Amino acid sequence: MNLTPALPACCTALDSRWPLPTVLPGxxxxxxxxxxxxxxxxxxxxxxxxxxxxxxxxxxxxxxxxxxxxxxxxxxxxxxxxxxxxxxxxxxxxxxxxxxxxxxxxxxxxxxxxxxxxxxDWRGLGMDLENLLSHERAERLAGEILTPTEIQRMAAGSQDHLALLVTLTFSVKESLFKALYPIVQQRFYFEHAEVLEWTAAGQVRLRLLTDLSSEWRNGTELEAQFSVGDGQLLSLVSIAA
The missing domain is CATH 3.90.470.20 (4'-phosphopantetheinyl transferase domain)
Structure with a gap:
């Protein structure tokens, strides 16, 4: 019988609680x-x-x-x-x-x-954890992370959500890359996807802005989810089999 290796001194016991809005079976x-x-x-x-x-x-x-x-x-x-x-x-x-x-x-x-x-069960999974940006840092980074259309949407919305929105956009695009890159084997960047909408309940809708393969083309939409806690944002993009 294999014995489970000891946890290192620097880590807490592993936590199996699901931290996001929607549990993914399997x-x-x-x-x-x-x-x-x-x-x-x-x-x-x-x-x-x-x-x-x-x-x-x-x-x-x-x-x-x-x-x-x-x-x-x-x-x-x-x-x-x-x-x-x-x-x-x-x-x-x-x-x-x-x-x-x-x-x-x-x-x-x-x-x-x-x-x-x-x-x-699942073709691709991409998960990303980020520290929530401050309002000032979010303003500075928005132009690097958001597309012009995303910046327009952000400007039209509540400035109270600016830091959350920039952090969320950064994180879900990172999760999107992690989920899709193993499938398409092609690198893509922040400007190649956009967040179409998000809800306070933790649901996000994304759209590709470039062709990555014959299947994953410009205009393809995907779903993501996120949660916020302890000053950090966790996002997940899942692609079903």
């Missing part, structure tokens, strides 16, 4: 809180996680977030179907999942999570 989502200041020299060994050279050379924050995300991913895979593996870092910097699995790993200040599913 998925496993696990999260943890981590503190880089509590990272010990033997945490990778204790957790049976091999640190790639790029991680070994990095600062404690990067090491802790990598370790926390991979621990969530390994446990999620084991819970899903008994798969015992840790996704490696691919040449494109994305996690390398088993061939029958789609998944996503994300982390932001002190918080990491992973979601996985069998490709028979």
């Amino acid at each position: 998925t496993v989502l696990l999260s943890t809180r981590f503190d880089p200041a509590r990272l010990l020299a033997d945490d990778f060994q204790r957790s049976a996680v091999v640190a790639p050279p790029s991680i070994q050379r990095s600062v404690a924050k990067r090491q802790a977030e990598f370790l926390a995300g991979r621990i969530c991913a390994r446990a999620a895979l084991a819970q899903l179907d008994g798969t015992d593996t840790i996704p490696a870092i691919g040449e494109d910097r994305a996690p390398v999942w088993p061939a029958h699995i789609c998944g996503s790993i994300t982390h932001s200040t002190g918080h990491a999570a992973a979601i996985v599913a069998n490709k028979q």
Whole structure:
């Protein structure tokens, strides 16, 4: 019988509570809180996680977030179907999942999570966690993240929501990339998608603004969801099989 490796000193027990508005059947989502200041020299060994050279050379924050995300991913895979593996870092910097699995790993200040599913149920999953921007930073970054049409919509709406909207737009476009890139194998950027509408209940509608493949063409619409808590925004784009 395989024993579950010990959690590193820098991570809390894994949390299996679903944090978003709509539960996706057939998925496993696990999260943890981590503190880089509590990272010990033997945490990778204790957790049976091999640190790639790029991680070994990095600062404690990067090491802790990598370790926390991979621990969530390994446990999620084991819970899903008994798969015992840790996704490696691919040449494109994305996690390398088993061939029958789609998944996503994300982390932001002190918080990491992973979601996985069998490709028979879900073709693509993209999840992203971001710290909520301040109003001032959101104003500065809006031109880099939002399309001209999105900026027009934002200007016509309540300025009370500006920081949330810019953070949300950034996050769901990151989630969209994570969900679609493994399918289309083509890079795309913030200007290649737009948020059409969102609700306070956590639902988002997106539209592609470029052709990524014969299936994923300019004008294709997708759904996303998000939640806000503890000063962070979590978003998820899911593509059903």
